[in-house]
Each structure stands twice: as structure tokens, then as C-alpha cells.
């Protein structure tokens with residue numbers, strides 16, 4: 001199987017956001033692979049272990065992103081591609097989605113995996129924009145993934161299913177992903193034809209740590225760096241659609257008061273304060 | 282496309298239904314759309330569903346939208362839309378986009394909205410501003426409108442706008458924007474069926490493994506009672522559930538509680554879980570790690586119950602009780618039972 005995983009390098013979740021000249025300062029900030037993307041990568045590694053194939057990690061970001069890609073290689077990915085964010089407005093999902101879609105298309109994955117969202121911008125937009133551009137079905141917020149051979153009608157158990165719209169899909173449905181996914185209305189099992197996009201929800205797996213031999217091997221694994229201008233995209237595709245006007249820290253929240261008395265008195269006071277002072281009831 | 286900077290703006294709202302009725306976030310999206318197009322503009326809505334009992338529910342939803350300022354409500358009722366197949370739903374919105382030619386498309390930032398909006402944005406070559414918590418049209422609508430959204434789950438906030446000429450797609454966070462008010466009797470909009478042919482279907486919806494029906498959704502809950510590692514076991518959530526039931530709230534959790542296996546990850550609040558903004562957030566046995574605070578600090582009123590007086594959660598709590606949650610929470614439940622069971626007092 002050709003497995004491609006989209007990863008993003010983000011601030012460590014322990015970091016506070018310090019604003020300097022209207023942007024989030026990167027001074028002394030620790031960077032990590034977006035935690036949701038780690039679940040996606042771990043799942044890709046497990047699928048490769050079960051079905052064979054290669055895992056390629058792809059990221060769009062500044063030069064420091066190399067570090068995240070090396071970590072992914074140390075975890076076990078076979079190769080990495082870094083699309084330079086130079087000339088792409090990195091905080092606009094449109095241009096990044098257009099450029100990454102080209103990269104993914106050239107890799108012709110059977111399965112594209114990504115995190116449900118990145119913990120920095122939290123939009124969860126880019127991977128799905130790529131799926132739309134490439135004609136990929138989606139199974140979002142996966143809690144469990146299985147790849148199976150297609151049945152007679154396309155679906156694994158005889159139900160009918162149309163082939164993926166990916167240009168490299170070939171005819172018919174050969175394989176399907178059976179995905180248990182987390183939704184607001186409960187956990188739900190869906191079946192989608194490959195090639196498809198799966199986004200990873202927390203709980204999908206427990207990502208491995210890079211091993212020492214893994215770290216050594218990662219240094220020799222291929223890491224290709226490309227720029228958006230090499231992708232043959234039209235200027236309009238790389239033109240951002242939105243821009244930031246301002247950035248602020250959250251409103252500062254002062255500590256309130258601790259209530260005194262016996263537990264019984266505290267509970268009574270709290271109910272009273274919530275009703276009369278906070279006017280909630 | 283209508284002119285994005287001046288002139289008449291047209292908006293399309295994807296009005297989400299759940300279990301046969303319109304979600305509140307659909308009315309919040311409608312309110313945002315009306316604000317964005319201004320007095321001279323027009324707002325269309327699309328409601329989507331299918332299957333045996335859908336028709337009547339869709340008509341009821343459509344009537345409500347028409348009564349709250351949607352000029353035309355487009356109804357797409359097709360068997361392909363009985364289960365949530367994202368490609369089928371995206372195509373239904375696409376059919377409405379083709380009919381309405383909106384300059385802005387508004388959806389809720391819900392599980393479904395988050396799956397659909399990026400596809401819609403890519404399909405119309407537009408921008409997507411996600412998880413909008415405030416809309417400012419002081420400088421005008423169109424490309425002048427400014428949208429506030431959280432970063433790092435609420436450790437910072439940014440304001441964004443669309444670049445001129447770009448088709449606009451926004452998703453609005455539940456519970457943050459005012460719902461669209463009813464229009465004057467006689468000026469209700471109309472309801473019309475929209476022609477739709479299902480695209481090739483890529484999704485077989487097999488079954489719902491665990492049904493969360495009846496539960497109040499965390500993103501939309503007005504009150505959240507949240508438990509951390511301090512609840513000590515899955516059974517330890519029982520007093521929290523009881524309090525939530527009495528005050529009409531939902532139960533949430535810290536990652537500590539989820540990691541320990543006391544509850545599902547779907548309850549997790551924080552930077553790598555759900556970001557919530559209820560009117561009242563009651564944190565029980567939660568220390569207040571930075572990742573947790575990111576997801577709940579924008580709640581209107583925060584209560585912390587923790588036996589450690591030094592716990593960081595007290596730094597953001599309006600009201601704090603230093604004590605054992607197993608003692609305090611049931612007492613609180615009794616207080617509210619008395620309070621709410623006796624509205625005259």
C-alpha cells in the first residue's frame with residue numbers, strides 16, 4: 001500500500017502564546033508534531049506492518065519543519081517531503097491545500113491520512129480541501145481503521161459502492177477502508193473505497209516513540225524539499241483567500257473567590273451566588 | 282457571484298438538522314448571515330435530509346428558517362441523504378450554491394459542518410474561515426467584514442477577513458452568536474424543493490455503534506459539569522451526571538480522566554479535545570493544566586471544586602470550593618434540586 005500522511009509542526013501544547021509585534025513569538029518555543037497527526041502516522045505505520053508498502057510523510061511549513069519530518073522518519077516513515085511555505089500564505093488553507101494537493105497527487109496514495117485538526121489553527125480544513133480537489137472519499141475522526149478487499153458490489157459485504165474519484169484509482173473498487181468514527185451523534189462505522197482520506201481522532205491508537213536505531217536510520221532516509229513554484233500551479237491557485245487583520249491574547253481572567261464554611265454552607269453559598277450574582281438560574 | 286464589496290450581498294446558510302429538528306446553531310448561522318448581508322441583502326437557506334420520516338421534519342425546519350429571515354429555504358429531500366454521506370451532503374449544498382450564487386456560505390462549526398465546509402470552499406475556489414466566534418460588520422459586509430476566531434484552542438484570538446473577490450465560506454462556533462430573530466408576520470420567506478441528483482456514493486454508513494442520543498452536545502451545552510482524574514473511576518462520574526441532569530447540563534472531562542479510562546475521549550475538553558464556551562463550567566477534580574484551560578477558559582462563569590487549594594484551576598475560577606468533590610457535588614445537586622424544583626423561591 002502507498003500510504004501518505006500529512007503532518008504539521010505545531011507549538012508544544014505546554015506553550016503559552018507570547019505576542020510580540022502582533023505575532024506569536026517563536027523564541028524558546030518547543031515544537032512538536034501536531035498530536036492528531038501523530039495518531040495518523042502511527043495508523044499508517046500499523047497499516048504498512050499489516051499490508052506492506054511505504055509510508056511517506058508530507059508537510060508544508062518553514063525550514064524548522066525538517067525536525068518534525070525527521071521525527072516522523074525516526075518513528076518509521078520511509079520518506080518525507082517538505083513543501084516550503086515560502087511564498088505561500090501558510091495561515092490560509094486555500095493556497096496550502098492547492099499546493100499540497102499537487103504533491104499528494106504525484107504520490108498516488110492508496111490511503112491519505114491526516115490529523116482531525118491541527119492544535120494551533122484548529123480549522124481542520126486543509127486535508128478535506130485536498131480530498132475535494134483530488135476526488136477522494138473521506139472518513140473523518142477515525143477511532144478504528146481496517147483495510148479490506150472489496151466485495152462484489154464494491155462494498156466489503158456486498159453493498160454497492162462507487163469507485164473513488166482519484167485520477168489514479170484505476171477502474172472499480174479494489175479495496176475499502178472500514179472506519180469506526182467519532183461523531184456528535186455517536187460512534188459510527190462507515191465504509192469508503194480507496195483511494196480515500198482518513199482523519200485521525202484521539203483514541204485511534206497510542207503513537208510509538210522513535211527508537212534509538214530509528215533515529216539513526218532516519219538520518220539517511222530521503223527527505224525531499226520542494227517549493228510551490230515547482231508544482232506547475234496557476235497563480236490563482238496559490239493566491240490566498242483570507243488574511244489576518246489582528247491577533248490578541250485571550251481576555252485575562254482574574255481569579256475569583258474561594259467560598260468559606262462547611263461543605264454544606266459552601267454548596268448553599270455557591271447555588272445562591274450562581275443564581276443572584278451570576279444570574280444563571 | 283454577487284459583488285463582494287459593495288452592492289447586494291447574497292448569503293446561503295446550510296441549516297443543519299439533528300434527529301429531525303433544526304439545531305440551534307443553524308439559527309445562529311442564519312443570524313450571522315443576516316448580519317453579513319445587511320438590510321439590502323438576501324439570505325437563502327438549504328435544509329438537507331432523506332429517508333422515511335424526513336419530509337415532514339424538513340418542512341418544519343424550513344418554515345422556522347423562513348419565519349426568521351431566510352428569503353427562500355431550499356429543501357433537498359433524497360434517499361441518498363438518509364445517512365451522513367459527506368459527498369452526498371456536499372453535493373446538496375453544491376446544488377443550492379448553483380441555484381443561489383451566494384457570495385458567502387455559512388455553516389455551523391459542528392462535526393458535520395467541519396466536514397462539509399472545506400469541501401464546499403475548495404469546490405467554489407473560496408476561502409474558509411473556521412470556528413468563528415464573533416462577526417463585526419462595523420466597516421461593512423463582504424470583504425470588509427471581520428471574523429474573530431480562536432487559535433491554540435483559545436490561548437490567543439485572531440481577526441481575519443476575506444480578500445476581495447474571493448467566495449466566502451465560514452463556519453460559526455455553536456453558542457457564540459445570537460440566533461436570528463423572527464421577522465414581522467407577513468414578511469416570512471418561501472420554501473421550495475430543490476432539484477438534486479445524488480453523486481456517485483462513496484460512503485456506506487454501516488451502523489451506529491454507540492448512540493449518544495438524548496445527551497446534550499458539549500459544544501452546544503449551556504452548562505457543563507466536568508470531571509478529572511479526581512473522580513477516580515468510571516463510577517466516580519455518577520454524582521457529576523446527577524448534577525448535570527438536575528441543572529440540564531452536559532458532562533465533560535479532562536484528558537486525565539479520559540487517559541485513565543474513566544470516560545470516552547469524546548468527552549475530552551481542551552486543546553486536543555473540544556473547546557467549549559458554556560454559560561457555566563463546573564470543574565470537579567481537575568487540576569487545570571494549560572491544555573485544559575485552553576479549551577474552557579472562555580466559559581462565562583467557571584466553578585472549581587478541588588481538594589488542593591493550590592490547583593491552577595482556581596486561577597481562572599470565579600467561584601472556588603476547596604473540598605472533596607464526592608462530598609460537595611451531591612450537596613450542590615441537592616441545592617439545585619431545591620432551587621429549580623421550586624421556581625417561585
Ligand SMILES: Cc1cc2nc3c(=O)[nH]c(=O)nc-3n(C[C@H](O)[C@H](O)[C@H](O)COP(=O)(O)OP(=O)(O)OC[C@H]3O[C@@H](n4cnc5c(N)ncnc54)[C@H](O)[C@@H]3O)c2cc1C
Pocket residue numbers: 013035508509510511512534535536537538549550551552553554555565566567568569570571572573576586587588589592604605606607
Ligand atoms: C500533547 C498533550 C495534549 C493534551 N491535551 C489536553 C487536553 O486537551 N485536555 C486536557 O484536559 N488535558 C490535556 N493534556 C493533559 C494535561 O497536561 C493534564 O495532564 C491533564 O489535563 C490532567 O488532568 P486532570 O486535571 O484530570 O488530572 P490531575 O492533573 O491529576 O488533577 C487531578 C486533580 O484532582 C484533584 N482531586 C483529586 N481527588 C479529589 C477529590 N476527591 N475531590 C476534589 N479534587 C480532587 C487533585 O487535587 C488534582 O488537582 C494534554 C497533554 C499533552 C502532553
